[in-house]
Amino acid sequence: MSYRIGVDVGGTFTDCVLRRPDGSLVLEKAPTTPQDQSDGVLAGLAQLATIEGLELVELLAQTRTIVHGTTTGDNALIQMKGAATGLMVTEGFRDEIEFRRCFKEDIWDPAAPPPAPIARRRVRLEVAERMTAEGDVETALNEEAVRKATVRLRNFGVTSIAVCFLHSYINADHELRAREIILEEFPDVEMVSLSHEVLPKPPEFERTSTTLVNSFVGPPIARYLERLTARLADAGFSHELLVATSAGGVATAEAAARRAVATIGSGPTGGVIAAARAGISAGLGDVVSVDMGGTSYDLCLIRGGRPEVKMDWNWRHRYCIGIPMVDIPSVGAGGGSIAWEEGGILHVGPQSAGSEPGPVCYGRGGTEPTVTDADLVLGRLDPDRFASGRLALDLDAATASLARLGSRLGLEVEATAAAAVRLVDAHMTDAIRRVLSLAGADPRRLDLVAFGGMGGLHATTQAAALGMRRVLVPSAAPGLSALGLLTADHIIDDSRGYIVPWQEADLDRLTRLAEELRIRAMAELTQAGVPDHRIRLEWSILLVYPGQTFDVAVPVDTPTDVPAAVTEFHRRNEEARLIEARAQEPILRGIRLTAVGAVDEMAAVTLEPGATPAPLGHRDMWAADGWQRQAPYYDFATLRPGSPIKGPAAVQSPFTTVIVRPGDVAELTEGGDLLIDVAADSGAL
16 A cells, blocks of 8 residues: 655645545645644644554555645745855855845835845855856956855854855856865855856846845755654655645755755645646636635636746745746735724734634634634634534634624624625735736636635635636645645756857757756656656747846757747747847847656546535525525535535535535536536626
């Protein structure tokens, strides 16, 4: 018997999904443990073992794959609690990271401060050296300056060093020698990040920023993964731990620790991958995926079954990260979002109760009312069946907390709860509008795929307000991100810089660069246990028009087919900008390899049609902006295709509830997911 397990650490719960050899799934949740996330991971795995009738050591001995999505890097950036980081740069480039790019989070505030610096000026040191854009040595590396700079950084308490020399992506000799010297002078340094290894391409600011972030979050991530790997090994797991990346794939723990910046924002990517597959399985077209958990609300536009991957312009927690990342905007809205009053006005979020203490109804010490408490008071959650009854929700405590808030607003308890739900729904709906308007997408032509523990509670309201006609809630919605990690391919995205007018490209040099990329990628995929027959190599040539800043990656069959790439580059430019620019000759900036180790496909589930089961019971619940008296509620696990449920109703499972509004019709698909036809709303677009 061989199991596979996906683990996603969220702000409130750590989700664990186990795939049995027969393809069936088991979902469990454990409270996230912020002080040491590995505690929550091991607790979730222990719960899976209990369900299987095994000891943890027995379960892990029979497990061949664990894929982990971690928020360690995000937390380090959000809280600015990464490693003490220094920066070593080419002489004259000390303050480039302060100049930044033309990006400001609040364009209407001229006094908005810059982000907190990862490396203050006193630990940003210059070294005499310089490479030309062709890779020739213009100024030799001053090795004594590197030694002095290293000693100074060590004396300042720096534990991690980023090295970013000019044009090192063409010729890395100076950066490589600098690392040797740093390790000689400072053997206890936690990490040395070289820019040509983190982001081997221009522009300079993006490369510097990305390398700094890697040095800042790298040590916490490396320590965490080392600790988790050791604990898993002690508990009986003998295979390679895989870690989710921000590009939508997975990497070995060793590779993730080395290029830690690639794990930032990686947690939600698993859910997006699974949502895309669920949409295809249900026969939907382009969709918007929304993940409402306890702390955040993450959304993604998925076209043609694939989410958009942004190459260069990724800003996370006020720092630019120039590596490929699935574009998943996020707002502070979730089940743990706190409802609060200021000046007689109700606000919801972005502050969250998180996992500690959590919503008031969890009984873990929370005192401020949250969205979860409001949903409970409005009858949208079942207090006795939450988490299979392991966590009884305290309705009285939730009611009391909302009563205290309502007294400051001059509202009754139920009106306060309803106002909080309306407000958080408005925040989330507006977030979808912003994303779609920037993409030029019409929500009326899209469907909604909702997941996360709270997604199904609020999705139909949002869809109706946007004019969407269908909502899909996957059967594994509460742990869809963890499930998506099991279906994520092993992806290595690497590139090599080579700047030259495209007509002057040396094909032999391109061939050598491509071979370097191929050998490195194949070695890492082999280490991860990916067989050759499941590996595919996808090549791109990086091109820009003269004067442009950011590369365009043009897919090609072979890395030397430059003429074909140029023709496609012109065509894409004309299609995107409606401007013909074929008189301009593009500049070749390098080649890129995306090596994909395809995961083995999960067995498809096909359910036979059946009769509508009897409801578990009836209760008053708030839906469609009003009370629905004695509405039925059903067990998700007992539903079968071919038996629609008409709203108002609720469909619940141990970790989530789906609200079916009056006029909505919900029916199970053959794959076991819940598809809801949404009734028109007078407030729709």
